[in-house]
Amino acid sequence: MIEKYFHEKIQKVNAFLYEQIKQKDAPDQLKESMLYSVQAGGKRLRPILLLATMEAFGRDADQGLPVACAIEMVHTYSLIHDDLPAMDDDDLRRGKPTNHKVFGEAMAVLAGDALLTLSFEVVADIKDRNISGQMKADLVTRLARAAGAEGMVGGQSSDLRAEGQTLLPEELENIHLHKTGKLLSFPVEAGALLAGANAGQIEVLSQFSGHLGLAFQIRDDILDVEGDTQRMGKSAGSDINKQKSTYPQLLTMAGAKQKLSYHLLEAKRCLHQLDIQYERLDEITDYIVDRNR
Amino acid sequence: MIEKYFHEKIQKVNAFLYEQIKQKDAPDQLKESMLYSVQAGGKRLRPILLLATMEAFGRDADQGLPVACAIEMVHTYSLIHDDLPAMDDDDLRRGKPTNHKVFGEAMAVLAGDALLTLSFEVVADIKDRNISGQMKADLVTRLARAAGAEGMVGGQSSDLRAEGQTLLPEELENIHLHKTGKLLSFPVEAGALLAGANAGQIEVLSQFSGHLGLAFQIRDDILDVEGDTQRMGKSAGSDINKQKSTYPQLLTMAGAKQKLSYHLLEAKRCLHQLDIQYERLDEITDYIVDRNR
Numbered sequence: 001m002i003e004k005y006f007h008e009k010i011q012k013v014n015a016f017l018y019e020q021i022k023q024k025d026a027p028d029q030l031k032e033s034m035l036y037s038v039q040a041g042g043k044r045l046r047p048i049l050l051l052a053t054m055e056a057f058g059r060d061a062d063q064g065l066p067v068a069c070a071i072e073m074v075h076t077y078s079l080i081h082d083d084l085p086a087m088d089d090d091d092l093r094r095g096k097p098t099n100h101k102v103f104g105e106a107m108a109v110l111a112g113d114a115l116l117t118l119s120f121e122v123v124a125d126i127k128d129r130n131i132s133g134q135m136k137a138d139l140v141t142r143l144a145r146a147a148g149a150e151g152m153v154g155g156q157s158s159d160l161r162a163e164g165q166t167l168l169p170e171e172l173e174n175i176h177l178h179k180t181g182k183l184l185s186f187p188v189e190a191g192a193l194l195a196g197a198n199a200g201q202i203e204v205l206s207q208f209s210g211h212l213g214l215a216f217q218i219r220d221d222i223l224d225v226e227g228d229t230q231r232m233g234k235s236a237g238s239d240i241n242k243q244k245s246t247y248p249q250l251l252t253m254a255g256a257k258q259k260l261s262y263h264l265l266e267a268k269r270c271l272h273q274l275d276i277q278y279e280r281l282d283e284i285t286d287y288i289v290d291r292n293r
Numbered sequence: 294m295i296e297k298y299f300h301e302k303i304q305k306v307n308a309f310l311y312e313q314i315k316q317k318d319a320p321d322q323l324k325e326s327m328l329y330s331v332q333a334g335g336k337r338l339r340p341i342l343l344l345a346t347m348e349a350f351g352r353d354a355d356q357g358l359p360v361a362c363a364i365e366m367v368h369t370y371s372l373i374h375d376d377l378p379a380m381d382d383d384d385l386r387r388g389k390p391t392n393h394k395v396f397g398e399a400m401a402v403l404a405g406d407a408l409l410t411l412s413f414e415v416v417a418d419i420k421d422r423n424i425s426g427q428m429k430a431d432l433v434t435r436l437a438r439a440a441g442a443e444g445m446v447g448g449q450s451s452d453l454r455a456e457g458q459t460l461l462p463e464e465l466e467n468i469h470l471h472k473t474g475k476l477l478s479f480p481v482e483a484g485a486l487l488a489g490a491n492a493g494q495i496e497v498l499s500q501f502s503g504h505l506g507l508a509f510q511i512r513d514d515i516l517d518v519e520g521d522t523q524r525m526g527k528s529a530g531s532d533i534n535k536q537k538s539t540y541p542q543l544l545t546m547a548g549a550k551q552k553l554s555y556h557l558l559e560a561k562r563c564l565h566q567l568d569i570q571y572e573r574l575d576e577i578t579d580y581i582v583d584r585n586r
Contacts (some may be wrong), residue, residue: 021442026441027451029450030442030446030447030450034442077406081402084402086377086378086379087399087402106380106453107450109377109379109380109402110453112406113374113405113406113409113441113446114446116409116410117409117440117441117442117446120433120437121433121437121441123433124431124437125434126430132427133427133428133429134425134427134429135426136426136427136429136430137417137419137429137430137433138417140413140414140417140429140433141414141418144411144413145414147410148410148411148414149314149317149319149320149323149324149411150318150319153323153403154320154323157319157320160400160403161322
């Protein structure tokens with residue numbers, strides 16, 4: 001069962017993740033603020049994608065825990081900064097008050113900065129003789145590219161510029177490829193790298209995760225219209241209220257659902273080309289498309 | 294002449310630094326915002342400390358350029374976030390409007406995030422056969438520790454909590470050791486590492502840079518009282534206006550100057566113990582103490 005699999009992996013990810021912050025010799029309030037957002041739930045989708053990819057190559061997923069947790073730190077930092085009054089100005093995240101509502105704006109900026117910084121430390125400081133120095137350097141480089149100006153932050157800045165404008169579908173897709181796609185592709189690629197996959201396999205997995213990322217985002221947009229506030233832990237309809245372009249708005253709801261199916265099928269087509277144990281990745285893909293929050 | 298030395302190094306640092314940002318495949322406005330703050334001047338003290346340390350060991354300083362520029366990116370990001378309305382709320386920095394005054398708060402948050410992220414990429418992605426993968430991983434780890442919760446960001450969060458309070462001199466020192474000290478120590482240690490220094494030499498240089506960092510901060514506090522706004526490019530007396538504790542305030546001006554002399558002497562005592570060509574580092578130390586902005 002995928003629920004049991006998720007549950008087990010979440011336990012491991014959380015234990016490692018919290019420990020990385022707790023063991024820091026840092027001011028208490030900063031650590032509390034970092035932990036608050038990291039402990040606010042979340043599906044741990046990115047870490048689990050990494051661990052499942054390693055297992056698809058027959059590897060022990062525990063070897064991937066540091067990098068898996070690093071991605072979750074980057075994801076969490078991006079939510080903290082995104083929620084700031086100067087950005088999306090959100091009061092609720094995963095059903096709880098956002099970081100700046102609890103700790104103040106200044107501390108929220110710093111907690112985000114500290115989580116981003118820690119993510120790179122966790123990868124670079126891996127103590128595992130099976131992971132070479134050059135592999136750690138490669139993973140840091142890839143994580144930075146996925147998270148930075150050419151990746152997530154670039155997507156956020158395009159998104160910012162696009163507010164209040166009606167985009168072409170390809171412009172919206174380009175924003176999402178960067179804003180959410182790069183950070184969903186990274187764990188799949190990193191897991192494959194750690195598992196010793198060859199360049200051809202990594203390329204196909206990269207296509208897989210590209211489609212997966214778009215499916216994820218289209219599902220998110222559909223949920224924003226069809227979901228209810230309580231189950232999602234954030235306000236339904238919040239994208240529309242912020243005058244952000246969404247797939248249902250640009251393509252109609254039926255068009256958005258069609259596009260979701262397309263990316264789901266393409267993701268699976270890529271996955272099934274590979275001579276690996278892809279069943280878990282398959283289930284995770286279905287989970288992403290069927291989720292209701 | 295130290296001015297000529299600074300001038301030459303600044304040229305090299307700037308060329309490399311700007312190129313790292315310009316070559317990114319990222320949205321124009323994000324790159325403009327990153328470049329704006331990176332190009333807003335500054336003494337490039339941290340990069341020059343790294344380059345001069347390498348030369349003190351008889352090494353070619355050019356090998357250190359990527360790490361030198363990475364530190365400057367971290368320094369610049371910290372200034373952008375520090376100046377935000379939620380933090381220090383400063384309108385002027387180095388005589389020019391602060392980043393958020395020009396690009397808006399949201400873009401300033403993102404430009405800071407992107408610079409921090411890029412700093413780790415630049416170190417991890419060094420293409421130099423003389424620098425091993427493990428060395429790159431070590432440098433990323435050290436940069437993250439200097440910049441993150443245990444370093445600069447930790448110091449900023451303590452500083453935040455201390456506003457409006459009267460601190461003990463040792464509390465103020467502890468804030469500065471983290472807030473400014475760690476990012477001044479890192480280039481000296483990184484330069485020594487890159488130059489192949491032994492553990493004993495790194496330890497002494499670390500003591501040197503600790504005293505140098507405190508001397509730097511005390512000089513800053515003295516300038517805040519004695520300097521004039523035009524020369525400094527920021528408002529004189531701004532620390533007092535923000536009810537921040539300063540050395541002159543806690544120790545009297547005479548006491549602060551005495552403490553400055555003490556750390557200057559200790560820094561030089563450490564430096565002169567080493568069997569290296571320390572003349573440039575000596576001059577840089579004098580420059581830091583004598584500077585008037």
